[in-house]
Amino acid sequence: MPARAEPGPLQRALDWANGHLDLPHSLDTLAARAAMSRRSFTRHFRRHTGTTVSQWLLGQRLALVQRLLETTDQPVERIAERAGFGTPLSMRQHFAAAFDTTPSAYRREFRGR
Structure with a gap:
């Protein structure tokens, strides 16, 4: 059985946000958590989820x-x-x-x- 790939920075940021829904989140804070620029995060986020951050x-x-x-x-x-x-x-x-x-x-x- 092949080894399971580690989640990337986007998925880690989403997992973290999902585990901390009681905290305020924004596009900028999630992009920073993923160590991405706002533009790059938005592009990857939309491709991964098909929706907006909000x-x-x-x-x-x-x-x-x-x-x-x-x-x-x-x-x-x-x-x-x-x-x-x-x-x-x-x-x-x-x-x-x-x-x-x-x-x-x-x-x-x-x-x-």
Whole structure:
């Protein structure tokens, strides 16, 4: 079996960001973490993910919110904090726009299965 390749600087930066969604992130901070220029990072990021940094971050944060709603009893305020949303209201608005439901209704529906 061939040896598995080590992830490159872009993937390491994305893995780090995904593990630290509670922190603020920007294109510049992620490019610096990957030791790339902003332009180079943007090009590689788009090729690798097919989206923008802000859309990718939002998707990662919403996926974390879903997991936490499904697997914990933490209040929505704590989940918003852990997922890096500035406020619970911001999380609720993004969640509703993405999933056409509220976090509380999502939790009830998931737990009802």
